[in-house]
Amino acid sequence: MSLWVDKFRPKTLDDLHYHQSLSARLKSLAASADFPHMLFYGPSGAGKKTRISCTLRQLFGSGVEKLKIDQRVFISPSKRKLEINIVQSNFHIEITPSEAGNYDRVVIQDLLKEIAQTQQVDLNAKHRFKVVVINEADSLSRDAQAALRRTMEKYMSNMRIILCANSTSRLIAPIKSRCLLMRVAAPNPEEMQMVLEHVAKKLKFDLPEEASQQIAEDCGGNMRKALLVFEALKMQSPDLSGSLKIAKPDWETYCHKVADLIVQEQSPARILEVRAKLYELMTHCIPPTIILKTVAERVVERVDEAMKADIMHWAAFYETRMRLGNKKIYHLEAWVVKVMSLYKHFMYNFDMADFE
Amino acid sequence: MAFFQAKSTSTASKHSVDPAHQPWVEKYRPKTIDDVSAQEHTVAVLKKTLVSTNLPHMLFYGPPGTGKTSTILALARQLFGPDNFRNRVLELNASDERGISIVREKIKSFARQTPRAQAVASDGNVYPCPPYKIIILDEADSMTQDAQGALRRIMETYARITRFCLVCNYVTRIIEPLASRCSKFRFTPLDSTSTSSRLSYIASAENIDVDPEVISTLIETSGGDLRRSITYLQSASRLSSSTNPPVPITPHDIQEIAGVVPTASINDFVRTLGISVIEDMDVDGLPTKGKLKGFNAVQKKVKGIMREGYSASQTLSQLHDTIILHPTLPARQKAKCALAFAEADKALCDGADEELWVLEVGLRIHKAVTIS
Ligand SMILES: Nc1ncnc2c1ncn2[C@@H]1O[C@H](COP(=O)(O)OP(=O)(O)O)[C@@H](O)[C@H]1O
Ligand SMILES: [Mg+2]
Numbered sequence: 001m002s003l004w005v006d007k008f009r010p011k012t013l014d015d016l017h018y019h020q021s022l023s024a025r026l027k028s029l030a031a032s033a034d035f036p037h038m039l040f041y042g043p044s045g046a047g048k049k050t051r052i053s054c055t056l057r058q059l060f061g062s063g064v065e066k067l068k069i070d071q072r073v074f075i076s077p078s079k080r081k082l083e084i085n086i087v088q089s090n091f092h093i094e095i096t097p098s099e100a101g102n103y104d105r106v107v108i109q110d111l112l113k114e115i116a117q118t119q120q121v122d123l124n125a126k127h128r129f130k131v132v133v134i135n136e137a138d139s140l141s142r143d144a145q146a147a148l149r150r151t152m153e154k155y156m157s158n159m160r161i162i163l164c165a166n167s168t169s170r171l172i173a174p175i176k177s178r179c180l181l182m183r184v185a186a187p188n189p190e191e192m193q194m195v196l197e198h199v200a201k202k203l204k205f206d207l208p209e210e211a212s213q214q215i216a217e218d219c220g221g222n223m224r225k226a227l228l229v230f231e232a233l234k235m236q237s238p239d240l241s242g243s244l245k246i247a248k249p250d251w252e253t254y255c256h257k258v259a260d261l262i263v264q265e266q267s268p269a270r271i272l273e274v275r276a277k278l279y280e281l282m283t284h285c286i287p288p289t290i291i292l293k294t295v296a297e298r299v300v301e302r303v304d305e306a307m308k309a310d311i312m313h314w315a316a317f318y319e320t321r322m323r324l325g326n327k328k329i330y331h332l333e334a335w336v337v338k339v340m341s342l343y344k345h346f347m348y349n350f351d352m353a354d355f356e
Numbered sequence: 357m358a359f360f361q362a363k364s365t366s367t368a369s370k371h372s373v374d375p376a377h378q379p380w381v382e383k384y385r386p387k388t389i390d391d392v393s394a395q396e397h398t399v400a401v402l403k404k405t406l407v408s409t410n411l412p413h414m415l416f417y418g419p420p421g422t423g424k425t426s427t428i429l430a431l432a433r434q435l436f437g438p439d440n441f442r443n444r445v446l447e448l449n450a451s452d453e454r455g456i457s458i459v460r461e462k463i464k465s466f467a468r469q470t471p472r473a474q475a476v477a478s479d480g481n482v483y484p485c486p487p488y489k490i491i492i493l494d495e496a497d498s499m500t501q502d503a504q505g506a507l508r509r510i511m512e513t514y515a516r517i518t519r520f521c522l523v524c525n526y527v528t529r530i531i532e533p534l535a536s537r538c539s540k541f542r543f544t545p546l547d548s549t550s551t552s553s554r555l556s557y558i559a560s561a562e563n564i565d566v567d568p569e570v571i572s573t574l575i576e577t578s579g580g581d582l583r584r585s586i587t588y589l590q591s592a593s594r595l596s597s598s599t600n601p602p603v604p605i606t607p608h609d610i611q612e613i614a615g616v617v618p619t620a621s622i623n624d625f626v627r628t629l630g631i632s633v634i635e636d637m638d639v640d641g642l643p644t645k646g647k648l649k650g651f652n653a654v655q656k657k658v659k660g661i662m663r664e665g666y667s668a669s670q671t672l673s674q675l676h677d678t679i680i681l682h683p684t685l686p687a688r689q690k691a692k693c694a695l696a697f698a699e700a701d702k703a704l705c706d707g708a709d710e711e712l713w714v715l716e717v718g719l720r721i722h723k724a725v726t727i728s
Pocket of ligand 1: 380381382384385386391392393394395419420421422423424425426427554582583586
């Protein structure tokens with residue numbers, strides 16, 4: 001039993017529901033002989049990965065769906081052994097550099113060299129090149145990106161690279177200038193509803209307009225999230241009627257609780273309480289940036305207009321510090337203290353103004 | 357006989373790319389230094405060295421896509437000709453393993469083979485073929501300081517029989533003792549006239565119709581990086597020729613390929629921040645104050661832009677241009693905005709969250725223009 005997100009994942013470019021013109025472009029590119037290196041970028045859940053696998057299928061046929069997973073060993077410059085899982089078919093290979101940690105450069109270099117130097121053995125292959133898909137390309141280290149530059153130019157004859165990233169900001173210019181950029185925007189609410197209805201139709205049940213509207217609105221352009229929510233809702237209330245309560249993920253509810261704690265009381269004791277909760281979230285592997293953003297967005301919903309900008313300012317400030325620093329919790333905590341102090345000052349001045 | 361023929365053609369095709377499918381940046385890489393657009397000063401100096409054949413160690417620096425790699429490759433080819441190129445020129449770049457021990461070994465064994473001059477090349481031309489080898493260290497700024505230090509000694513050891521050419525984007529990342537041994541050549545972003553003529557040349561060689569407006573969009577979006585503008589042009593031509601029937605390339609295609617945020621979206625954002633845009637003024641004849649809607653409006657706009665997938669750096673750079681070049685916004689307010697842009701740029705380089713920083717800049721601008 002696979003989840004709906006996987007079960008109804010489109011397989012070909014024709015199956016894709018939204019961004020038709022993008023699909024058409026990909027289709028014609030795949031048919032032309034000079035398929036370029038590409039960079040797919042856009043928010044998470046917009047459908048980048050799906051679009052990439054549909055493109056691969058368009059390029060090579062259903063053979064790309066026969067995947068095998070290899071464990072490969074790489075040797076770091078300091079002679080450390082790195083074992084990394086590599087997903088591949090006869091026509092393409094997929095890597096997620098974050099698995100290689102600090103040694104992503106070694107892995108990228110070795111793999112690309114190897115692919116660049118081997119010929120396509122399958123004589124029936126539609127294209128002579130193999131495709132290397134690099135997931136989460138925005139987390140590639142600078143070193144690894146530098147290693148890609150000339151390789152992308154030199155080995156064009158038997159290799160194409162497809163990069164997948166949330167944003168292009170963290171990629172160095174020389175890489176961007178070697179790729180065809182493909183922006184995958186998040187689907188709008190109508191487009192999301194269309195996908196949801198398609199799933200309902202496949203499963204032969206009725207999806208009330210209100211329910212699909214509510215899901216689409218709630219998931220802010222994240223199609224993956226919408227499908228997961230949809231499946232969960234259907235389990236809860238099979239007829240999907242009446243007022244639906246879309247349950248937030250636990251961590252989100254928890255973040256909102258933290259925000260409420262901050263707004264309700266500003267005291268050293270409260271800081272300790274909040275800190276314990278932040279730790280709890282982090283031990284559940286919620287990325288600190290997500291924690292900070294979720295809490296901050298909830299806090300600004302609940303305070304006076306005059307404070308909102310400042311609160312977000314400090315969120316941006318401490319999030320940057322967090323990236324540069326080592327101890328995430330310090331910076332989260334610093335933000336909490338800052339917000340409490342802002343709040344107290346604001347309330348105090350407000351009270352004083354009343355007396356004047 | 358036929359068997360052998362078939363075989364030989366198939367091996368030949370294995371190693372060379374069909375020129376029709378070659379990326380244009382490779383296909384139109386300058387063959388001689390005369391083909392290099394702009395960079396007049398550098399080209400003039402190098403032409404002299406071509407005559408005297410006395411090459412100093414060199415350091416090429418400048419932004420991407422300005423012709424650094426092409427120039428040194430062309431120069432080397434003109435010095436040695438096609439036959440000797442391989443045994444006289446060693447090209448190492450960041451894609452190769454460049455631990456210093458490996459570099460040393462490679463250079464050692466390469467420099468050891470004594471160069472033999474050969475007057476007439478197989479193509480019938482005579483090449484100067486001076487008695488040294490050229491070692492090109494491309495993308496040298498990604499070498500560690502230690503490696504650069506070691507390189508300095510290697511340069512000294514083999515000074516008699518080798519010339520080094522270091523190529524990099526940032527001259528400041530090259531350690532001083534190494535940089536001071538080289539003649540420095542600065543490559544500047546290509547001016548619009550050179551870019552335009554090179555692009556038009558390529559377009560006519562490829563038999564595609566390109567509107568002057570498309571060329572100017574290419575110039576705007578590539579910021580003097582010729583590699584980028586050529587890639588955009590090729591991508592656009594692929595897309596336009598692969599539709600059935602083929603359609604002409606439009607400036608909008610180029611913007612989409614370049615990841616540019618549509619002007620309308622940027623103007624919309626600017627209005628939300630409380631600044632009226634030129635278009636509004638045209639309509640009313642008088643500058644009208646944009647509608648102010650406060651925090652929630654700004655936050656909503658930012659979320660919308662992020663959802664469309666535009667990158668923060670691109671969005672901010674367009675927003676920056678709109679605001680800094682704004683015809684009526686007071687200088688004091690612009691100055692406040694400029695500070696926010698600078699901070700955001702640094703934060704993004706440090707890997708900070710994109711949404712938070714676009715929002716931060718938006719809110720700062722909003723504040724600057726509403727509270728004076
Ligand atoms: N000054 C120039 N004249 C002609 N073509 C250029 C010039 N600069 C860049 N190009 C084009 O851009 C491509 C990349 O140039 P390259 O020399 O590799 O740039 P870089 O400065 O990054 O080393 C070349 O293949 C060529 O097509
Ligand atoms: Mg270069």
